[in-house]
Amino acid sequence: MAITDKIYVKNHRQISSQLETNIPKGAFKGATLDILFQGDGMQKLDGATRDRVLDFAEDFLDCDCQSNPYCGCPERKFMRYLLELREGGLGPDAIVDVMSDDYMVYAYSGDVLSFLDNSVRTLEAVEELANVENDHEAEEQARRKKRSLSG
Numbered sequence: 001m002a003i004t005d006k007i008y009v010k011n012h013r014q015i016s017s018q019l020e021t022n023i024p025k026g027a028f029k030g031a032t033l034d035i036l037f038q039g040d041g042m043q044k045l046d047g048a049t050r051d052r053v054l055d056f057a058e059d060f061l062d063c064d065c066q067s068n069p070y071c072g073c074p075e076r077k078f079m080r081y082l083l084e085l086r087e088g089g090l091g092p093d094a095i096v097d098v099m100s101d102d103y104m105v106y107a108y109s110g111d112v113l114s115f116l117d118n119s120v121r122t123l124e125a126v127e128e129l130a131n132v133e134n135d136h137e138a139e140e141q142a143r144r145k146k147r148s149l150s151g
Helices: 012-019 030-037 047-060 073-087 092-103 109-132 136-150
Strands: none
Touching (some): 012 047, 047 073, 073 109, 109 136
């Protein structure tokens, strides 16, 4: 299961009430994206919520793919965002706090930790494969990235 399947809308019930409809709790669920970003959903939200939803849309849903937002780009952008927060020195708890403040979404710290751990393990595999293939540039790039995520 991808980390984006474990990203949830903060104040889910309050937002559902403002929209006068039920939305899934998952931030990257198709129905959530449809309701929030199509029709008159945005006008029903209070100002602070609307600002966060617009920030989320601008940062993660903006791509030129024909099937946007169902193309996978939003999920990849969000994972990159999480990795950049980690590279900035934040731990799982702080990452959850920042994503909550920035976009009104949250995850459980253990899920973020698991995602970061899996990312490091993937980089270790890339590093080993690059070594086997004598691709020293890719090996060094994976090693540097792994160090920046490991803290």
